[in-house]
């Protein structure tokens with residue numbers, strides 16, 4: 220049994236420094252790994268990222284993150300990534316990492332993801348260059364996530380994104396904005412690659428639980444949704 | 459953050475990380491719409507240790 224802690228949308232800044240730390244100090248009692256589902260900052264500044272690095276470094280378990288749209292806002296995503304990596308936090312973007320927990324190998328593939336919408340209510344690579352660029356970004360990220368997941372040969376496979384792969388976990392958000400909250404292409408990548416659990420954030424008004432068409436459990440761990448420092452999911456150790 | 463306007467009432471809801479950020483929401487609305495009655499339903503998100511865990515089998 221692998222215990223996966225996860226949280227997204229912590230939106231930290233200097234004013235919130237240390238807020239999560241009391242709960243994180245006991246993380247080792249709850250979990251074997253911590254996943255961060257993006258929107259770690261408010262505006263994507265390096266000062267905020269510094270607070271994120273301080274908050275999530277030197278924890279008793281490995282920490283693996285993806286960035287969210289807020290972390291891109293100041294065009295400092297590369298610097299933020301470097302800063303977090305320097306402090307021992309792995310940052311995935313169309314990439315994967317593996318760890319061994321007891322007898323079990325765990326693979327996590329991550330990507331920010333993007334919008335685009337869901338079955339029958341989605342955009343396509345058609346029309347104006349702006350629209351083509353929007354959906355092409357969606358497709359490119361989903362393709363990279365697919366490749367990263369396909370490259371994993373582990374007992375347990377986890378997909379970590381900021382945007383949602385399904386509409387299920389968006390319930391509570393206005394349907395009009397679903398195309399800005401996720402896209403079906405992420406779920407296609409997840410369903411094609413034998414994923415055990417998909418974790419995302421971004422939908423602050425959404426719900427925690429959902430499932431892909433292929434039957435993969437999806438969990439929205441946006442902090443307002445889970446209402447705690449992190450959520451914990453236990454996954455059976457493969458085979 | 460969700461903002462709903464009903465007549466001269468403005469209701470804001472959602473979750474923020476700190477009490478200060480919650481107060482800022484009211485301040486910003488007061489600045490841009492001083493005549494409105496503000497209902498600040500914004501909550502400060504709970505960051506306690508989880509009391510439950512989910513077993514996915």
Ligand SMILES: [Fe+2]
Nearest residue numbers: 228258421423
């Ligand atoms: Fe967010």
Ligand SMILES: [Fe+2]
Nearest residue numbers: 258287288421
């Ligand atoms: Fe977001």
